[in-house]
Amino acid sequence: MPCSEEDEETQLIVRIRAGECEAFRHLVESHQDRVYRVCLHLLGEHARAEDLTQESFVTAFRKLHQFDPGKGRFSTWLLTIARRLCLNARQKTRPLSLAEPPERPTASSEHPDRQATRTDVFRALDDAFVNLSESHRRAFVFAEIEELSHQEIAHLEDVAIGTVKSRVSRAKEMLRSSLRTTYQELKENAP
Numbered sequence: 001m002p003c004s005e006e007d008e009e010t011q012l013i014v015r016i017r018a019g020e021c022e023a024f025r026h027l028v029e030s031h032q033d034r035v036y037r038v039c040l041h042l043l044g045e046h047a048r049a050e051d052l053t054q055e056s057f058v059t060a061f062r063k064l065h066q067f068d069p070g071k072g073r074f075s076t077w078l079l080t081i082a083r084r085l086c087l088n089a090r091q092k093t094r095p096l097s098l099a100e101p102p103e104r105p106t107a108s109s110e111h112p113d114r115q116a117t118r119t120d121v122f123r124a125l126d127d128a129f130v131n132l133s134e135s136h137r138r139a140f141v142f143a144e145i146e147e148l149s150h151q152e153i154a155h156l157e158d159v160a161i162g163t164v165k166s167r168v169s170r171a172k173e174m175l176r177s178s179l180r181t182t183y184q185e186l187k188e189n190a191p
Contacts, residue, residue, distance in 0.1 A: 009074045016064060024064075028057050031075055034146060035082045041141040042086040052089060056082040076152045083138070083156055128178035132171055139167035140175075 009030075015023040035056050039049035059081050060067075067077050129137065135157070142153045143164075153164045 006069075006073060010069050013064065013067065013069070013074065016061075021061075024057075024061055027060075027074070031078055032057070034075070035078060038079055038082050038141065038146060039086055041145065042083065042138065043089065048089065052082065052085045055085055059085065072155055073152070076148070076155055079142075079146075079148075079152075080156050124179060125175070128175050131178065132174060136167050136171040136174065139164055140171035143168045144172075 009027065012023045012026055016027075032053060036049055036053040039052045039056070040046065043049050043052065056078065060078050063081075067074060071077075129140075132140065138157065139153060142148045142156060143150070148156070150161050150164045150168075153168075154161045157164065
C-alpha cells in the first residue's frame, strides 16, 4: 500500500529529529511555493515575502521538536508560523501595499478595447481586495487561493470554524458587490 503525503512527511520529520538535517530540504521543496504565496498575499511585497518565507522555514526547523502530527498537518503548522511572522512584520511597518497581481496572459490579436476592459476588471478586483479587512483578506486567501479547509484556517487563525465560514462568505460578498459596480460601469461605457 502506497504511503500518503502526510505519512511521508511524518517519516521525514522523524529523520530530521534523529539528526538527518538534509531531509528538511524535502519539506522546504514541497512547501516553499505555498508559504511564499501566503507571505506575498499577507505582505504585498516580493522581497519581504521571500525573506519571511525563508524565516518561516528557519523557525520551523528550529522548532520542529514542537510539531505534533497528532494535532494537525505539517503544512498547517508551517503556515501558522508564516502567518505569525507576516503579522508581526506588518505591525512593524505600515501601510500595506497589495502584491502585484500575477502576470496576465495577453494575446497580441486581442482587440485593444478588450485588453483595456480586462485591465479595468483586474484593477477593480485588486482595489476591492485591498479594501477587505485584514481578517477577511486572510480568510479569503487561505480558502480560495491556498484551498485550505475551514478546519485548517480555523486552526491557523485560532478562531471557530463558524467564524472562518462567515469571514470567507463576507469577503466573497464584498468582492462581488465591489465588482458588480465595476461591471455596471463597464457595461454602460461599452461601445
